[in-house]
Amino acid sequence: MTTADDLIARVRAYNPRTDAALIERAFAYGARMHEGQTRRSGEPYFTHPAEVASLLTEQRLDDATIVTALLHDVIEDTRASFFELERLFGREVAELVDGVTKLTKIQLASSETKQAENFRKLFMAMSKDLRVILVKLTDRLHNMRTIRHMTPDKQIQKSRETMDIYAPLAGRMGMQWMREELEDLSFAVLNPEARNSILKRYAVLRRESGDVIERITADIEAELARVGLDAAVFGRAKRPFSIWRKMEEKKVGFSRLSDIYGFRILTDTEGDCYAALGAVHQRWRLVPGRFKDYVSQPKSNGYRSIHTTVSGRDGKRVEVQIRTREMHEVAEGGVAAHWSYRDGVRSGNRFAVDPAEWLRQMTERFEEASDHAEFLEAVKLEMYSDQVFCFTPKGDVVKLPKGATPIDFAYAIHTRLGHRTVAAKVDGMRVPLWTRLKNGQSVEVVTAEAQTPQATWIDIATTGRAKSAIRRAMKAERRTGHVRLGRELARTAFTHLGKRATDKALTTAARMMGYDDGDDLLAAIGASEVTARSVTQILWPELVRDRPVADVDPAAAIVGLDPRARYDRAPCCQPVPGERIVGITHAGHGVSVHAIDCPRMVEFEDQPSRWVDLQWSPGRHAAASAVTVEMTISNDAGVLGRICTLIGEQNANISDLRFVDRKPDFFRLLMDIEVRDREHLRAVLIAVETDSDVAEVERHRVAATPVPVPA
Known part of the structure; x- marks a missing residue:
């Protein structure tokens, strides 16, 4: 177990000005608080916080972070309190320990809705002080290194959580070494057979080829020396999970993978980086499409390096990363490099990213997300x-x-x-x-x-940012339209009872029905979540009950019309059961039934008296409704026949087909398809869209026959 003297010595190695007394007091306090507690391995529990603190010294972090690591479980697992920590170790340490405690309570591996909600909490906690997540990531790293002592079920749960969340987060923060180790430790639990097979392949490769890494390293060193460059060269075999992921992505076996070795060149200046690149490319052939310059265009987490892949010794592909020693410090520590110390002062690495700026970039696009699922999608898009x-x-x-x-x-x-x-x-x-x-x-x-x-x-x-902004704008636009439609439907329903749809009446109904205000209620009416009639029934039950209401004929497909009224489906939008619908009255022609999003509805915005609130009668739909679908397909033999077969397999009938555009490489056509309801139509469209020769398929909503409008 790491002792207090060991820990202080490690901190002193990079920070001679460390407050040794503070670390010693925290070590003694943590050991006393956890006294009598043991880990599943049988070791004293405090060995874990001590090892987490020791791991953080490898990143040369400040005293407050080291002390936080020693105390990170005392609030949750002992009688210690926030106020006691504040009194003994200061407010900074107390707030950091409290932040880690709150992160520990967040169960990230749960249902998607819960996971999204907790992910939001994780990012909000991070936004206060990034050192909280540095301690939490290192805590998870040590737990994964000792995971063999947990029960099999717990091992699988923790490994999945690590693979899905903590490893990508470490990578997003620029701590690639930690990401790779977390992934590989999780891989060993989730798919031990695959990992062992890759390790065996490595062993066979070493027996057959000898120490390839040593030979290629010597080749690179010789080439750099030839051009007079003073640089350090390091080589390694890639981790088993990295190899496995490449095999899965490329759908190839281990023997067909070429770049399973990685090499790193560390120079003194940026100019030397490009000189080293020139030397490597002059000696070995560049693999096309495998060159990236993150020196001139650094990543948002501060990462800078030149990546290239070349055909090296014996034709083997090797990946070479070239960077300065300063860049390497940031590449190893990521965002954590901001707190790194050297000789008792902050290292002042000019490539280190300001954590506040990094967090601002990460959180600004998430905090406005209107729901948890949207937030989760945005986070995962950014992290991966x-x-x-x-x-x-x-x-x-x-x-x-x-x-x-x-x-x-x-x-x-x-x-x-x-x-x-x-x-x-x-x-x-x-x-x-x-x-x-x-x-x-x-x-x-x-x-x-x-x-x-x-x-x-x-x-x-x-990007999560774009998707969130688009959804917010569309939601606001839909809400405005729903409120406007709901107001007209409410006005009509109120007028039938001799009442006026005043703001006071709507506010009263909203309160009685559990809505925040009248606009929320109107939006619900317009979105068909509630009917205008149900609102009048809440306000004046005796009037609605006593007023004769025409019963819907059981055979009728639409509710809301007088049984004697004539109606037809508007050809401009061809509404089908399951869609939100509204009726427009026409003198002498009955009622035309439109989908609520029909483009023609704008023509009747200034004629609210003609609007009729309608809905489909459950289970009383017509046998089939014709819908026109527009699609663009490849002009190849058999494509159209295959599309017709796909539609038939969905139990839908094609009643008409006409070509609107013929080109040498594609056809554009309109197809009339008879479907039962909206879900049936959706199934047909999905089936067609999945065919590789279908470039585009969508519902056709251009009026072919004008809706009659009275003079």
């Missing part, structure tokens, strides 16, 4: 992302995750710019908004004042 670097027309750099589109680019600059995007130019050429951006491209966003976010953008966007 690699990066590309694009330029604005003025030459400013915009960092984006791999696979980002011009939509993401626009929202990364400003939310307002994203909302108004209508087109984009990449390197001066007009491109579709779904184009995947590449490193070094120049992107120009074309905007229009009247533009608003489109529903399809959610599928186009890849």
Whole structure:
């Protein structure tokens, strides 16, 4: 077990000015508080906090963080309190220990809704002081190193949680060494057979090829010496989980993997980095598409390095990372490098990222998320992302995750710019908004004042920030429309009883029905969550009960119409059972039934007296409803026949088909399909969309036959 003297000696090695008395007092206090407690291994419990503190000295962290590690479990597991820690060790330490305690109570491996809620708590706790998560990550690392003493079920739970959350978080913070070790420790629990097979392959490879790492290291050193560069070279075999992930991604066996060795060159200056790169490329052939320059375009967590893969000795591919020693300190410590000490003072590494700025970037896009699921999606997108670097027309750099589109680019600059995007130019050429951006491209966003976010953008966007902003804008727009529609439906229902839909009446009904205010109630009416009639029934039950209401004929498909009324499905939107619908009255022509999102509804906004609140009668739908679908398919033999078969397999009938555009490489066509309801239509569209020869499929909603409007 690490002793107090051992720990103080390790801290003194990088911080001669350490407060040894503070660390000694914290060590003694922690040992006393945990006295009598044991770990599952049978060791005294305090061996764990002592080892966590020892691990943190490897990152050369400040006294407050080391003391926090020693005390990180005392509030949760002993009689110690926040106020006692504040009195004995100061407010800074007390708040850090309290932060770690709160993180420990967050159960991240749970249902998705709960996980999202707790993930939000984790990020909010991190935002107060990043050292809290540094202690928590190191705590998890030591627990994973000693996980064999836990029960099998607990091992699997902790390993999944580590693989899904803590390892990616360590990587996002720039602590790649910790990410790799956490992943590999989890891999050993979750898939021990696969890990052991890779270790056996390594052993066979060493027997057959000898010490390849030593030979390639010597080759690189000789090449650098030839050009007069003073640099250190290190080599290693990649961890089993890293190899396994490559095998899974590339769908190849171990024998077909080439870059299973990694080498690192450490130089004194940035100029030497590029000189070393030149020497490596001059001696060995570059593998196309495997070069990244994070020196000129660093990652947001401060990481800087040049990555290249070359065909080395005996044709073996090797990955080479080239960086300065200062860059290496940040690459090893990530965001933690901000607190690193050397000779008693902060190291002052010019590449270290300000934790406050890093946290601001990480949290600003999450804190406005309107629901937990959206927050979870945004966090995971950010944590698992690699990066590309694009330029604005003025030459400013915009960092984006791999696979980002011009939509993401626009929202990364400003939310307002994203909302108004209508087109984009990449390197001066007009491109579709779904184009995947590449490193070094120049992107120009074309905007229009009247533009608003489109529903399809959610599928186009890849960043959490863009998706959240689009959803918020669309939700606000939908709510405005629902409130407007709900007000008209409520007015009509109130008028039928001789009442007025005043703000007071709506507020009273909202309170009685559990809504915050009248607008929330109107939005619910407009969204078909409640009916306007149910509101009048709450306010004046005797009037609604005594007023004769026409019963719906059991055979009728729609509720809300007089049984004698004539109605038809509007051809402009072709509503189907399961969709929110509304009726528009036409003198002498009955009622036309529209989907609530029908583009033609705007024509009747100034004629609220013609609106009728309708809904589909459960279980009384017509046998089939025709819906027109527009699709673009490859112009290849057998494609159309296969699409028709897919639709038939979904028990849907094709009643008509017409081509609207024929090109050498594709067809665009309209197809009338008979479906039972909205879910049936959705199943048909999904089945068609999954075919690789279908470029696009969507519902066709352009009026072919005008809806009759009285003179």
